[in-house]
Amino acid sequence: MNAHILQPHTGAIRGDRYLASDPDTVSWGWLANRATAPVASLGSGQSITIDTVSHEGILDDQGRDPLRYLAQFGVDRAAVLDDVVAIAGSSIANGPDDGPHVVTGPIHVDGARPGDLLKIDILDLAPRVPYGFVSSRHGYGSLVDEYPEPDGWRHDDDKITAPGTISHFCRVRGADGSPAQGVLDAGKGRTLPFGLAPFLGLMGVAVDTDDPVPSVPPGRHGGNIDVKHAVVGTTLYLPVQVDGAGFYTGDPHFAQGNGEVALTALEASLRATLRLTVLPANLRASTVGGVDVPFLETPTHWIPTGMDPDLDVATQRAVRNAIAFLNTRFDVPRSIAMAYLSAAADFEISQVVDAVKGVHCMIRKADFATWI
Structure with a gap:
């Protein structure tokens, strides 16, 4: 499984700028505040291509070793993203009090001031790998006290996840590298296919505070809003809180139903091209x-x-x-x-x-x- 892999710095870069996700450009479980230094700068109206990274497959309850974890599902080294390996193997802390999301940014946008709007045009979302995960964890999800079921079915080939976590590996099939369907193993030799609609679950601006900002709860700043309609062709508007806006993104999905009831949707890494434009307060x-x-x-x-x-x-x-x-x-x-x-x-x-x-x-x- 090594076709259609978008490793960092390879393949088509559609934006005016490119931003890789590496230990120097990401945070893990936390969002930007007014004190967070930008990792890139853009002029208003410019576009940027960002290699976003999914957290599924690198978390502690999955062993924090993506090469070993993904090998269980037949994914060879060439199909594991280099930035995923680097982030998982870095010294960036990600403990039980931290959110799961790998967040790339913040990006300074010239001219953005509090009271303005940051307009984010979603120009392109290219899958970086032909697989992803849908996970459920004890203490989370819509049926918090019921799932995962203690004696419930789990993949026999997943020997690493910690008790209380079920991560369903999901293959992607499509033509010419453009995934059309996710395919879940449904047991008894059956598969369960469903359509894909890639989007970024997490897009936001820096919060006007010196306090740490967790990545899980969304808010006025945006963040982990998980609105599935944020596909290519959609625009997101966010109220700017600090000079330069401090835009960041992460939590890429290949698909999600309204509700995201299990805890995650189909989590998988995307190459996102976005145009960031400042709209002054008088246009709000x-x-x-x-x-x-x-x-x-x-x-x-x-x-x-x-x-x-x-x-x-x-x-x-x-x-x-x-x-x-x-x-x-x-x-x-x-x-x-x-x-x-x-x-x-x-x-x-x-x-x-x-x-x-x-x-x-x-x-x-x-x-x-x-x-x-």
């Missing part, structure tokens, strides 16, 4: 309306978000943010906006597994075609 109302949290835009939908440890409160916040968007951007009366959302918008659960739960609202652009 005409872009995201009155919303001051992560906001996504696809060719067909506007997607305000809501987050809270309580799923009901997260839903309420998503509703308020959707109303604020329609009221400020299009001058829709608030009561009419509420009626429209109830009749025509879809509120989806982004994820329920990241301590702070996420809900996002799908507002169809087609309904406002004559307004734009």
Whole structure:
């Protein structure tokens, strides 16, 4: 299994700049704050290609030895990413109090100031390997006290994971290196295929604090928002908190269902090309309306978000943010906006597994075609 491998510094680089993930450019389990030194700089409107790294296959409960761990599943050395090996073998600490995510950045964006918006256009997401993992761990996930089942089925060929962890190896099949399906071993000689839609689960800006910022809970800064609609062609808007924005990314996925109920989705490394543009504060109302949290835009939908440890409160916040968007951007009366959302918008659960739960609202652009 050594075809279609995007090792660092090899293959097509589509951005104006390139950023590899190595022990000098990543943090493990923590996000940037105002004191974190940037590892790269961009001019507003420039693009950057980032080799993101999945944490699955390198965590302590998987042995922190990706060569040995992946060999169990028939993955030879040529198909293991060099940056994955370097990060796992480095002195970067990643203990039980740290988040799992390998986070690349931060990136300084010239001209970004608090009050501005950072516009992140997702230009390209290229799978770096033809495999990934879906994992479940005791104490986490939507059925925290039920899964993994103590006597549940697990892969016979996984001899390394610690008790309380089940990591399902998932092969990818497709044509010409473009994965079309993930394939899970379903036991009894059966396989379970499903479609892929790669996206970055974690994109954010530096938080205006000197305190450490954990990578698991998302927030106003973005971070681990896990909104599956952040695919190629989508734009993410984040409110800038510190000079230079301090953009970072990680937690790459090949696929995820709304909810991400097991704990992880199909986690696998991606080569991401993103364009980072500063939108000054006076353009916020005409872009995201009155919303001051992560906001996504696809060719067909506007997607305000809501987050809270309580799923009901997260839903309420998503509703308020959707109303604020329609009221400020299009001058829709608030009561009419509420009626429209109830009749025509879809509120989806982004994820329920990241301590702070996420809900996002799908507002169809087609309904406002004559307004734009």
